[in-house]
Amino acid sequence: MCLGIPGRIVEILDEDLMLAKAEVGGVRRNINIGLVHHDGERVEVGDWVLIHVGFALSKIDEEEASSTLRALEGIGDAYEQELQELRASRIE
Amino acid sequence: MKYVKEFRNAELARAVAAEIATLAEPGRHYKIMEVCGGHTHTIYRHGIKDLLPDQIELVHGPGCPVCVLPMGRVDEGIDIAERPEVIFTCFGDMMRVPGSRGNLLEIKAQGADVRMVYSPLDALRLARENPDRQVVFYAIGFETTAPSTALTLQRAKKEGIENFSVFCNHVTIVPPVRALLDSPDLRLDAFIGPGHVSTIIGCRPYEFMPADYGKPCVVAGFEPLDILQSILMIMHQLAEGRCEVENQYARVVPWEGNLAALRSMAEVFELRPYFEWRGLGFIAQSALKISPAYSYFDAELRYSTPGVRVADPKACQCGEVLKGVLKPHECRVFGTACTPEHPLGALMVSSEGACAAYFNFGRRAKEKVGATE
DSSP states (O other), rough: OOOOEEEEEEEEETHHHHHHHEEEEEEOOOOOOTSSSSOOOOOOOOOOOEEEETTEEEOOOOHHHHHHHHHHHHHTTHHHHHHHHHOOOOOO | OOGGGGGGOOOHHHHHHHHHHSSSOOTEEEEEEEEEHHHHHEEEEEHHHHHOOOEOOOOOEEOOOTTTTTHHHHHHHHHHHHHHHHHEEEEEEGGGOOTTTBBBBHHHHTTTTEEESSHHHHHHHHHHHHSEEEEEEEEEEEETTTTHHHHHHHHHHHOOOOOEEEEEEEEOSHHHHHHHHHHOHHHHHHHEOOSSHHHOSSSSSGGGHHHHOOOOEEEEOOOHHHHHHHHHHHHHHHTTTTOOETTTTTTTTOOTTHHHHHHHHHHHHESSSSSTTTTTTEEEBEEEEEEEGGGBBBBHHTTTTTOOOOOTTTOOOOOHHTTSOOGGGGGGGBTBBSSSSOOOGGGSSSTHHHHHIIIIHHHHHHHHHHOOO
């Protein structure tokens, strides 16, 4: 649960509920963008974010996303377990 | 040295390690604590220690939220989970944390409705889908995770979801570090500050380390090169007689933190006067409870949890390992009575616990080194 996983925003679903759809590790799941979509800050389709327990923690650039993904793939089991839990997620 | 090949920029890593070695004063021993369990995991997995001169010792800190939960809080969670009307939800990491009468996985096997969720928002969805049941979320985590619980509770209140509550075990990172600095057991030279926690709280909360205790702190990312670079920044500070908070992970961590997260946390939580930490005892203002404005959703009130205190098993030395006084393998039950398959202490459960990381990678590294000698 302590991992932050990079995902790419593919659709803004509901700005009131702060929900977006993100592609993470080959699957598309709903996440909350309330922490990165407030005051002057915005996330848009195509942006990369670091996702932790279903919430975008921070916006990152593409290079950071790909190096973080490589590092996560390197850690094996813990990342696999996190992805498995994410696949079961159905945030509304 | 073979692990270096596994991560990017291996040559750069060797160059950084070489520069670290030139900055180490002959005859001086350096003790640097990595506060975060994610860093501990990276350090063991990539054999970072083998790249550093012997005189630099990395001490593992208390930054694994599963590992610092005292047994009493695990037991109280289990008591709630055993109630027939309850669907008890938690992160996967919690399932095997031992309480005094077993763990959540075991009571699930005995019929309790315990469900693993990826997000507190999944727990809230379960509440919506099961209006005739009570859904309780076992919230754990430092400031990285607390905002997700806060936003979930704000949503629950807005929607008026009555059958949802949170058993709040969120903790804060600064008080235990201060407690360690006040402890006579341990003499530390500097800190590697946590990465994800700092995306929320920023770098300012660490200023007490240089200001009050004269210890440098460098906030670091999670890749092996990040950790080596943060150690280099620390060694520069020590060599130059500087002492400050620096941000190696500025590409992700803003100096001021995340204001939206801090606002939500301020609305939904308040500081507990004190909270028990496994191995560290009671630490003042070191954890969060649900604020009066959200007390309706507080599982501690809904189920009148008694606040029991349960001592750790006698053989268990998690406390000494958490304080950095003992290395994982120096614990008397490490790898014998306590293994990742059958953990006695929480440090062996989470993949970010120092003992599990050492069990999985430290021994393998030793064996490999042995094999090539």
